[in-house]
Amino acid sequence: MDPAMDNQGFVKRSGIKPPSKINLEPTSPRALTELPPSGMNARIAMSQSTTATKHKPSGLPEPAAKRKTLAELGGEPYKPKIPAPPSSRHTSNSVKSTVARGMSASLSRATGNTVSRSASASAFGGSMGPGAKAPVANARPKSAYGHNRSKSHHQPSRPATAMSKRAGYDEDEEANPKGSQPFLISTNPKETLKVLKKAPVTSRARTQSFEVTPQKTFRISHSRAISSPSIFRPITPVIEEPADFDCEEVCANLGALKLGVSDAEPRESESERGMTSGRDTNPFLKPAKPPSRLPQASPVRQTVNRTPTRHPPSSTPRAKRTNFLNRFTNDRCPDFYDERMEAMETQFREFTARMERDMQQATDNKETAQQLQGRVAELEAIRARLETANTSLESDMKDTQSCLNTVKMELEMTRRNHTFEADDLRRKLRNETEELEFRQRKETDRMQREKEESEEKIVRKFKSQIEGLLKEHREELAELRKQIDADGEVERSRRAREAQEKEAEWGSKLRAAGHETEAKQRELQLVQGELINVKAELESTRNLKTGLQTQLGLATTNNLTLEAANQAMKEKINFLESDSQAQSQSFNDLHKRMQDAIEAAELANDKLRQEETLRRKLFNQVQELKGNIRVMCRVRPKHDSENDPAKISFPDVDTDSKEVAMLGPEKMSATGKDITPSYAYSFDRVFGPGSQNGEVFEEISQLVQSALDGYNVCIFCYGQTGAGKTFTMSSADGMIPRATAQIYAEAQRLEEKGWRYKMEGSFIEVYNETYNDLLGRAEDLDKKKVEVRHDPAKKQTILENTVSVTLDSAQRVEEILDTADKNRTVAATKANMRSSRSHSVFILKLVGTNQITGERSEGTLNLVDLAGSERLEHSKAEGARLKETQNINKSLSCLGDVINALGSAKEGTHVPYRNSKLTYLLQYSLGGNSKTLMFVMVSPLQAHLQETITSLKFATKVHNTHIGTAKKQTKTIKDDKPASAGAKA
């Protein structure tokens, strides 16, 4: 990793400010490494350009780039070199490379022109010392100069110049018998002097001067025209001497020539101008002034004056040559010599001054280097400190990490404890709610009893009062009758007495009339005539008497009646006059009490209705508290024919009956011990093998009640084949008949509270992902296409092409079950074992209306007997069985997915109801608006243990799912619209 990045990270963590990047750079080993010569120039250029912008933390001067001198390259100990001025560093470098190239080229030429490039390099090395490399790498291969140099490398030989031919200097050949031998000149003056001292000088040579221009010319020139051919044959240019070469003219020209100053690029000129350009192109004949193309830096010029005093004795050919040259020069060009000497001295002084400056700068550089080393040491110390801090931070981080892990573990523990506590609380809540429910039920029963008792009491009381009143009235009437009878008797006897008196009166009258008649009879005779008259008169009198008697009788009767009536009226009047107040008071009281009793009965009824509503509400709240998805487990008993029972225990059978534990087969543990794995599961209720259907139904009866109250309820049995699903759900005393019987009884009971229920039942089978109507005709079973549609607005499922039976009596349920059973039996004969290979769904729609309260409720009860789950590898099913098993497993898995999705508790989560026909059919009976109860059926056999554990795991997953709060589907009657349904039976 980049240390700077490291440091930044460290700063963030520790707050210690790291040194700046620039500050660190010198500490890096690379910064301290010497660059190879080929990289020098680039480095210098870079440092020059970047130092201006870089931050200098210590304020130290930028150390001068250390460059190897040629002497260093040659393996000599370091000596301060004359540095070029900063602005001309690049140029100096190129000068060096040019020098090197020039030298090696010259060498190539000098050694018979057959030396290869490597040979020239080795020659350079030989000259400069071991280990030195020719700086060819620095050369630009495509530069014009380089190109020309390359050309010159391959030149087979330097052609002999006309001048040399013409002059025919034997001395030259003598001094340098192998031809012209150029000297290799170093930029190091001492080196140069050394070379020059060793050089053989002819007696004729007076002055050999050479110059080093900063650009790329390194030239040794000598006055060839006036000296005998010397060893200082010019490297360049090769001059084509004109045919009329005149020594005098050359001297004259030399007078104008400032020796040591020449064309900056003679070689280029040479190549450009060609070797035959004549005198005009000869640089020696040009005025010697620095060309404008030269770099701004003044060229380093090294001039060695080889004065005669330093020459060897004149007896040597070299001395002779020198003397000759001096003499010649002094004789011919004294001014030029003086000027030249002066110039040389000036240059020497300049050179010395520059040497001193360079020495001073070297010393400064050393100091700077030392300071930098100190800085490097400081930075190293900082780095060490930072590393220590980093290490401590890392250890801190590890500690923090371990703390974090501990905290995480604690958090996990707390969470687990919390879950346990929540479970406990939930269980406690459930127990409490159950207790509450129980109390509430008891309270309701008690109130009901009290109400009935009070009603009975009131009725009894009223009855006795009415009876008392009636008795009183009867007695009064009897008395009145007796009195009337007695009065009638007295009247009758009086009337009879009156009649007897009248009779007696009329009898005496009759007797007197008879006496008179006898007297008169005599007289009759006398008066027989008169008698007949009298007889007639008598007859008429008799008639009158009869008439009178009849009139009397009538009058007597009338009189009696009138008297009786009169008497009754009189008595009545008397009676009424005496008791009317008390009687009316009594009647009023009686009426009032009756009114009160009726009002009390009304109030009691109202209260009862309110309590019924409250009971429903409380009941459903209790159901909600119990959870909208509840799971119960039932273990069927072992049949006599079955062997090898599984080890199943019920740890809390005496208390809650909510746990079941299975013991797995014995296993050998890693430590070599026999261990028996135990699998414990907890549900809302666990029924052992001894439980009866009635006991099971008691637990679910409340849910069935919810369907009447307007909820969608779904009860399904899940488990492997033969675990007891059908026995629990559809046997003669299973959940379906019990549920329908309860619903019917409850609907009857609710009638007195104003509820009228309409109940319609359907029985659908899902076999191989197709719907079949189990209440239709057996022959249509596989022909009729049953359609299931949904009404999302009403959240209702509509079955088309199915028979739905109205439950108008308890017997209808039995009929439904019989028909369904028959159809399944038919199907079972058609397809082997179909009954256990299909899902059967009994759907009971309950629509209730209350005319008194105006309420309406729509609930559905779904009782589902699922097909037995089976593992394919276990069943080894093939063909049709394989397809059945695959369809069963698919639909059961879809059921699991639906419950999972419902439990994800995210609003808008997609619930995959459409993935199977079963879940599609139960869409509105599973989920938010419904209450679900799952029975997981368990086989008691060891052979089914694995399948049992799988079923129990699935059930546990369902048990841990929370599917939201169910909503009651109630409306007022105004909103009532008939629910659509399938074909009616």
Ligand SMILES: Nc1ncnc2c1ncn2[C@@H]1O[C@H](COP(=O)(O)OP(=O)(O)OP(=O)(O)O)[C@@H](O)[C@H]1O
């Ligand atoms: N609780 C129980 N008490 C007595 N017998 C039972 C009980 N449960 C189941 N059985 C008997 O076990 C046998 C298998 O039961 P059942 O047919 O109900 O299983 P199933 O799970 O419905 O099987 P399938 O998935 O094949 O329909 C039947 O003979 C049934 O009478």
